[in-house]
Amino acid sequence: MKKLLSLVLALAMMMTLVSVASADPLTASVAGFGGDVTITVELDADGVITAISADGSTQTPEVGGAAAATLNEGALAALVGTKLADVDTKAIDSVTGATITSDAIKTAIDMLKAQAGGAEAAQVKDGTYTVTVPGYSVTEQMTLNFTFEGGKLTNIETVTAGNTPVIFATVEERLYPRLIESQSLETDAVSGATVASSAVKQALAMAIEQAGGSAADWHTPIEKSTEVIDLDGYDVIVVGLGGAGMTAYLSAAEKGATVFGIEKAAKVGGNSTNTAGPMAINPPSRVEANGGQIVPPEDLLKDWAEYTTIDGQQDAKLDVVEKFIAESGETLDWMESYTFEFAPQMAAFFHPAGWQVWATYGGKNGGTKDDGYIAAIETAKAMNEKNDYMLELEAKELIMEDGKVAGVKAVAWDGTTYNIHGKSVVLATGGYAGDPELEKEYIHGVWKTEAMTQCDGAGIRMAQEAVNANLYNMDVVPVSHIAQVYNIIKNDDLTKDQKAVLTSLVIDNSYPVIGENGKRVNDQIGMFFSFDCWAAGPTYFVIYSEDDINAFKTEGLKNANVPMFLAQGGTVEANKPVTDLDTILEVGKQYGDVYEAASLKELGEAINVPNITELVEDNGKAYYAVKGASYIYSTCGGLEVDTNINVIDTDGNPVPGLYATGNDSIGVLLASEKAYVTYGGAAAGWSLTSGRLAGANAAAYAKGE
Template identity: 40%
Template sequence: MLGDGSIDSIEVTNIGGETADIIQTAIDKLIPRIMESQSIAVDSIAGATASSSGIKTAVATAIDGAGGDSSQWYTSVAKKADIVVLNDYDVVVVGLGGAGMPAFCSAAETGAAVIGIEAAGKIGGTSTNVGGPMTVNPKNAEVQPAVSTAGYPVDTAALKSQWLSDTKGEAKENCIDLMLEDSGSTLDWLIDSYGFTFGPLQNFMGNNFIVYSSYRPAAGQTVTDMYVHAIEKACEYNEKNKYVLELKAIHILTDGSGEVCGVSAEYYDGTIYEIYAPSVILCTGGFGGSSEMTEQYIGSAMSLYGMYQNDGTMLEAAINKCGAATYNIATPGISHAARTTTDLRSSDIIPSHQKTLDAIVVSTNVLHVDEDGNRFCQGDTTTDITENAYKAGNCYYSIVTQDYMDKVKASGLDQVYMMINGQDESLPLSALMGGNVELDPETTKYALMTGDPITDLDEIIALGEQLGIVYKADSLEELAKLIGADNLASTVTAYNGYCASGTDPEFNKNAENMAPLDAASTTFYAIKGTSYCYSTCGGLDVNEKIEVLDTNGNVIKGLYACGTDSMGVLLNVEEGYIDYGGVAHGWCFTSGKLAGQNAAAYALSKKD
């Protein structure tokens, strides 16, 4: 509400397809700051930047609609120059997501004084937006599969052999052993000590090993609630224990002898914190939020489904200041999703239909090519497309004809990848996996379904052209020029030949998924897609105690790296992420718990 020269109140009446936890964080933190400063120019909430931008845009629109001039409400908000020094901590945990939460809890259990800092405005990071972890043979009855389930308990020797084979011997055997020996007991610990709830173990997307367990929050509870409960319980173990949100670590502090002694961090209001502790645990979620680092190490910028505050600042600090070594840092990111390079959102488009182009760029009956016009994957399954999209570079193009578009408009899509509706929680995980679930109409109006005629497809195409994600031409040659794909015409000619023969000598795609592109079509379209990653995979080199190693293989005392800050030790650059089901999340839990225990033990030993 716009009063006499002031913003009197702000109310969010529709969250659209936003993730509930994330938009609520923006509502709780951003709106009071806009009100207090009487300015829309306040910083967005880290971890909820898109939601923050949406609120700011809505506020500006409301001001204009009430007869005001929104351009007058962008007064800059001054930053503070204060310095706060915090002494006498044993352990500082940097990041409170899937690795930081167990690190904080296990360190606190020793009686150590622990402080956790998180750059985002909420606890949980990317981990509260994933399905669940990999866990090998946990004992808790809650997660046991049916007694007759083949392949359970898991043969750990067979899994280890498969793991070493899949990573061509590059993964560290002692770190694989941690997953095989400790991931099960870590899940048991989270359940028994902190009240986490998970579903029965199952295989993941056809994988043979029964190692995946999904989150199962109680009614009225979210995954974030479980994380918050765990950390707040751990705060009770020592009166000094606490956590601070919106506090971004920026440097590693060292003493006169060069040993790690804490971190410096910047609060959202500009205040600098110097936090001193002999043990520092990095749980910052990798470096996917830094285009500079992803281009340096992986070769291209990265679009994230995860959190953009995970920008590798502290990984660079460890490398540059402490001489930390990296391990498989060039490994491509964790990609279970691909979408158009820009989200298509408009009040003029039916909510669910806003995902139509996203569905096309992962359809198995469409030809997908890289920036040069060459095929880059088999494409028999959506998973194959999404997990190999990074091979195309910064983007790829899905090529269709007017006939294809006419069918979509009249009869709808014949396939919709489950993640299209999973990323914004239009459908709950149980519904996505085929469960019999009663769905909330307000939520599911954002869910795209097969067989739903896309009656507003012309409007979608027009908006896509404006956004630069749809290219339209009268011929293949003209389309190739528009997108700069010199090899497109020759690729289509070859592909049409494969479709006619029913044999694909390049990628061995099944004939049933190969649909030729009619060269006589009046109109051709290229839809611009890209891989969306949860996180980077490679990071710092660590040993079995999760201690960071320097470039000579020596332990950097007091420095630990968990989760995707060190997951390269489990992988191979060429093969990328291995998808047994929740490997990254399982490593977060397992390495986090072990790092917390070891970091606390090291810090407490320095007092003896």
């Protein structure tokens, strides 16, 4: 009997061990800064944590990713052996400079506690709670008031936006009511305003906690629509309503076509509303006012050809360049005949020739670009009662019938699928600055962006998948006019003046400037650091010795450098001792902007530049690196097109009824691995002109003309 009892007990223990070993881990995901942060927890039979880890791989590696790693190695590792139900996430310190990621991790743990223990949701207390968090702006934080009544969110009020006003308006108009309706932090971000949306949800989570609730209880799933809607009978479908898409939509409608527009973001205009102006060669109205030709087109074409020649081989498609030069001026006058106004005088850019090739613009009667874009789309829509467009609608694939382009499948923000059928399609999705994988494949890594990242290469991928479209110069250097520290400090951890000092250090060409590719690029940086730092790649380091740093503390910076863009409002002076430099550098370290090492060799190891001793003179002392980034507006490679803006397949044939415009095809104007041309406004000009030409050609094709 004893033997039998012992056997039963042994079997029971084995079954318990098997049960514990085979139990599925608990996981929970919460939106962080760059994507979801996921917590995985393994528990024993008593609810004791046996393993716990945070996956922050979608976050910024040096900040959010580093925060996840720091918590994994520290606070989370310390939780092993603790009952999950007893974990107090409020006692877990957030990682400095990575509040969003840290809070997401803590919220995910609270979600797992509720999942494992079935805890009752904590009731929020009625009242209005004010929260301040960094938004998109680099000069102003976002402050919001959240009102709760009866345990529910009833109102959101903007105190300070901390974001681009016209973009944040889409958050106020769309995200605020959706949050109130859903009562869930799982509500999707507004496309085209991802950073602002994430900041609003972070602020709401903080307000819930202030009100005595738990943000973990507000991550309730949101049901998506499964409805499928067919829209038939269109001549032209325009995918993307930025600069290229707007002119394509207007041009096609003007030619009598029925047109449907698809825009992933919550507003029209895309990145084109953030640029100063387009290239426009000899607009007839300006030529007349000037008393003759402004720019010799043959000279411009010759210079363009020389710039885009590599090792004796012409890389740009000069017939398309010539077409662009000939048509860009016409585009300016055509746009003025509708809802836009351009500066009366053409202006020159940085090119040595000083050709007057571009002009700033806005809406009619002093309106903004956004005013002009909205008015243009509405004008085009009114040209035919069937014409229409939708915002927050994401194109997924081209519809093919009998081997021909026959429309676009798209999904709306609420999950509804739209099959939009038409005779031709114009791709105007803005390039691939929002797709990290394409960036890694073609332009040497992920670049910081000042652009709207809904431009994620959708048009390029759809054309490749559906018609085997040919790529052309995908590796052209992206448009970069901005340099700043890699992780811009947007809160009050530094004063404005302290931020100005840090920025000055990261744009100083009188000290070694080294890319992560292990190349020193000082000789490639001219008088405008921001326009040339792309030569180092997506990121770079400015190197300072311990002697340099000590001199700055007692004698001041040798140069007071102020950025052309993304300045944060502070003042920096040369030859004025920076007595608080240690504080500035220490905060910079916490944000991943500053590295310090006891020797030059150790610094190279820290920043992954092992050949640093070959690039910088070693004085045998400690060294510092200040990390900077080129902030880009757009990528410059894409699909091959011909002079009709028709997409070309890999066999060299034009694809009937398919057109690619703007940054989806600008590679045909440029050269592999070389920078964007410097005449002024070429990308904006190509967007507006290629869109106008493509819209007209698509309409003619659809109508059989």
